[in-house]
Amino acid sequence: MRFQYVIGLFLVVVTMGLLPATSQTAAQTTTTMPEIAAGANAIDDWEIETRIREIFHELDGLENVRVLVRAGVVSLRGNVRETPLADKAEMLASRVDGVVAVTNQIEEETSVTERLVPVYERLETRLLQALNYFPLFIVAMCFWALVSGAGLFLAARNWPWNRIAPNAFIANLIRQIVRILFIVIGAVLALDILGATALLSTLLGAAGIIGLAVGFAVRDTVENYIASILLSIRQPFRPKDFVAIEGFEGFVIALTSRATILMEANGNHIRIPNSTVFKGNIVNYSTNPERRFLFSLGVDSDSDLSKALETGLATIAALEFVLEDPLAEAWIDELGDSNVILTFAGWINQQDTSFVKARSEAMRLVKRALEANGFLLPEPTYRLRFDEGVMSLNAGDSSKPAQKTARDEPAVRAQAESAQPQNTDVDPELEKRVDEERDSSVVTDLLSDEAPNEFGGT
16 A cells, blocks of 8 residues: 555656646747738738749759648649658748648659659769869879878888897788888878768778678687787797697797698608697707606516616616716616516707617617616516316416526527617708708798797797
């Protein structure tokens, strides 16, 4: 009940507030409406009719409108080419002094020929305007060409763009921006000369919509392009660096505006989109010239593990290509079913030593040293056991007699095998192949040895 009472009170207040306004509006309408003259003060119908006809005769499109006035009421009849002309005739007739009311009975022309006349007239008018504006248009175009030419000339200079940009790719990007900027400024000034600056907002709106649509269509291309800019600035790798990117390994051949090109050690080319490179995990093996190699060997579970570690570690430390600092290391990595896994590690300088060859030689020589000192490198063996006619197969047990007889031959081979390390220098043919690939590349490389890397160094 209270809610209904509040609603009723609100409606009463609103009604009371509207009544004075309505009365005031009606009073204003009544006072502003002209009075209708009568008697000697009334204007003759013939005078009103003559005045309206004279006005219509002077206006294009209203010559055929017939006017009839009775007691101050004007009746308009006839045909016009366009509906706005009928409305215009009614408005003009109502403004003539002495007119009481206007009856508009004008009809729109249905003839195609007559309806095309306004179109021809508008086209003729636009053509005459274009001819009149042609000299001004020539001046505006010359001004636009002058400003755009100045921008093209400025963008073509090497200085200062090559000086302020971190690399050639960014310098070319700045040049493109300068060209577009001067072209747009020239177009704005030309439109201002023509007095058509209102057209500029329409063009900018259309360009924005088109740019948005194109941006969605070529989103991957734009993403690659932006990633190329950021990679060329950050430079996470150098030319000829050996890197691993998202599972792919190879030497860096070039960084283009779309992709990073690698060459595998087998000579195959790998093309990775720059967006993937920028967002992916990058392992650069060449940033630090010192690199550690690892390998594992298994010895018999009954062996003296301390002596086995010392033997392998001494063998690695004695190699010429293994660095003294950091020191070589060895540790027990895993206890197997029939053996113990030992892991050995050593450091090399990648600029002088091939990582693959160094690891291979270290594995060969450590294996030889362990076998020469009586350590067995057993393979998994199996023992057959028969319980009440049921045969089972157990892994992990070793037969001592089998070990002694089966492993005598590897020990003999270890003694006969050469203890001298083979050549572990960096393969010059591989470096030559990488240099040839870079020299034969026709794409523009965005990488530079002189540019700072992402750590701030050069």
